[in-house]
Amino acid sequence: MTDIKTTVNNISEAEIEILCEVDTETFEKERAQALERIGKEVSLPGFRKGHVPANVLEQKFGEAFILEEMANLTMEKVYPEILRKHKVSAIAQPTAQVKKLAKGNPFEFSLTFQVLPEIKLPDYTKIAKDVMSGTDDTAVTDDDVEKGLTELRRQYATKDDEGKEVLPELTDELAQKFGPFANVAEFTEKVRESLAHEKQMRAREKKRMQTMEKIADGITVTLPALLIDGELDRMMFRFRQDIERMGMKLEAYLSTIKKTEEDFRKEWRIDAEKRVKIQIALGKIAVAEKLEVPKDELDREVKFLTEQHKDIDPARAYEHLEMMLLNEKVFQFLEQTK
Template structure:
């Protein structure tokens, strides 16, 4: 095992560290034999089987510089994870590697530049939450759902039922061969504003009963109003939560590495592609319609992606400080529920997603 060399660790750009040092000449030289073996397996020379070329012949063929380069690559590939483990550095992605010294009989000089999980210095999130919750409770009034909103839902429901009824009726007629053979018999041949073959549904008790769980139209209206109130309550709840986290972010010290933002953009792109697919559309066709590429979309998501990363970092840090976790039973139930909706996604990914949902909810309720 390599002996860890002396290191100089300095902050680089936002969310990145620069690790520099030298591997001793003796340690570096120990990689000559494996480097020669690797190069020997790749070269073809008349009279020698692959992997059986003598070191002297191989050195003459590829040159000392090529051998030193291979030695350096193997040495740094072994050294980098050792540095991360020994110094407890939570690195993200692949490092940028620079060889600063490379010569026979000398130490190997190196420099690693790597993105790291940022240290989150939280503001006083408990005080911020209490302050905003108090202000919200003072300003909050009763949720008022106007009759116009209820009627709009009723009208939309009536139209959708009419469309379904008309489609079923039209299909039946065509199947029997009774109508639809001439323009006059077709719905397309009807006068504008008419609906040939459709049934005009009235908003009355019979309409409410047709939905299967209501006896009167007033019961249906009451249920719609209740649902709209619940929906509005959830909107206000989410709005308050976003305001609290945004204020915590403003009062916290976050150094977000570029790679985290790029990774979040990839998640956003995957989410969009999934949503478009659920609509029965091809994502490439959707992009063609927008006259944009995937890179064009991601280029416009800088601020949103950075904000999403910041939200996640803050929520994770609060959960860690308060030792908030997802109980096994709740996690199992949530995963089982998600499986019904997302049948093509691996269970481990669903488990991670479910754990995040549960923990975040508990953070907000803390």
């Protein structure tokens, strides 16, 4: 639908209004589809569902009802066109308001969008280089290995007559219970390797977060409350899950500690804002550096996830994995700057 006039009004740096006018002839073309949509849901005496003639529907429902359905169809069709035409970075569904709706007249309406304000990133390559070039303490000491072995031995601990824990002696036989190890020495070396890998992963993750936090600190624009509230909703949802995994209801837990959800939301607000800034920065870096997730890689990951979790929504899985994989590519790009 290209026969539409639009006028953009910048209400604020985070909100825009687009006034739209669809000419009379173009708007009238939606009548047949509007009647078809209405007819699919209607059963009238003497007619099968979905087979009620247009003139009967017009007489039954009246012009105002049909015009409203035509308006809904029109707005559904022009919405993606408007996003493309004006390059709108909408962060939520727009608020629609009908301005003029009458038979034989152009259809006029407005769409008000919450949008991301113009965000300028700091020099993220310099920040990444400064952070990533730092040294990491990933050495594994004999004490680390001993503690790791003790924790593993604890899996086969017994109790003495007084109820005290008794750890089994580390023997070749015990080592073989943890995998195909020939002896204690081979098992110990594997534990050392695992601890080294774990330390390296923690150090890598720490540098990644330090980098993104410094980049986020360089974003000074005020974010729309809608984004921060959305992140707070997700944080509260995860918090509720954690509490329920411990066998408690969130309401009971809050009552025990004499706090409310709103108390937590206030405490978390600064952290939520930083999280939103980090995700925005990741997205903008991906665009600036032309980083993308190959379709075959994404399809493969979605297929694996949906096979493992049959109840997951494929569309949501696709969206989530695309973001996670793209974030990983941004992190890899930043790591290469050191």
